[in-house]
Amino acid sequence: MGFTRISGKMIEAQVVPGQPLYSQRGAMLAYRGEVSFTPNLTSGQGGVMSALGRRVRGEAAPLMTVEGRGSVYFGHGGHHVHVVDLAGSLLHVEADRLLAFEGSLRQGTVFLGSQGGVMGMVRDQATGQGLFTTTLEGHGSVAVLAHGGVLELPVTPQRAVHVDPQAYVAHRGDLRNRLSTALGWRDMVGRGSGEAFQLELSGQGTVYVQASEEKL
Numbered sequence: 001m002g003f004t005r006i007s008g009k010m011i012e013a014q015v016v017p018g019q020p021l022y023s024q025r026g027a028m029l030a031y032r033g034e035v036s037f038t039p040n041l042t043s044g045q046g047g048v049m050s051a052l053g054r055r056v057r058g059e060a061a062p063l064m065t066v067e068g069r070g071s072v073y074f075g076h077g078g079h080h081v082h083v084v085d086l087a088g089s090l091l092h093v094e095a096d097r098l099l100a101f102e103g104s105l106r107q108g109t110v111f112l113g114s115q116g117g118v119m120g121m122v123r124d125q126a127t128g129q130g131l132f133t134t135t136l137e138g139h140g141s142v143a144v145l146a147h148g149g150v151l152e153l154p155v156t157p158q159r160a161v162h163v164d165p166q167a168y169v170a171h172r173g174d175l176r177n178r179l180s181t182a183l184g185w186r187d188m189v190g191r192g193s194g195e196a197f198q199l200e201l202s203g204q205g206t207v208y209v210q211a212s213e214e215k216l
Helices: 047-056 117-121 123-127
Strands: 003-007 010-015 021-024 028-040 063-074 080-093 098-102 106-111 132-146 150-155 161-163 168-181 197-210
Touching: 003 080, 010 021, 010 028, 010 080, 010 098, 063 098, 080 197, 132 168, 132 197, 150 161, 150 168
Parallel strands: none
Antiparallel strands: 003 010, 010 063, 021 063, 021 098, 028 063, 080 132, 080 168, 098 132, 106 132, 150 197, 161 197, 168 197
């Protein structure tokens, strides 16, 4: 199935019987064929208990289930759309950045505050990224929203990547992330560079960075 890039801000999804997909509610722009759009009360897969867990963790973005036969065009708010094709790997992404994903992927949430020790626990307040994040794993495609274009930066065991928390979009692979800081006296007196906090990603995988420091 997969997603086809129509422009930087629009994708086309092929919908076939028996293979539903999920999209952000209200993100349908146009469609052909016999396709239905049903509000997904559980915000994705896993039933009621998973839905409650996502709500408690702040990862319960409103989704709809898309089923039938035809093609659907998706976009939202004029944001840039970036497609990530997963071949058995694990993607971490904030729920509000999800535009659409195939139902073949397993959806979950993970606690990131445990990464980075004490700094991991202050991640939420310092970066606005939240202590939990949504995961999608398996074989299928995911479309995520971003400001401007998206840069894919490879991460290797020999070369970690540091990202501005506001520019971070998602990451995949076997990566750890921790909040690092370079706070100095200049920051304390308001004369710093404005780059006091960064997310450090290390391991093996890819990090996706948007062309803006603006949150969605």
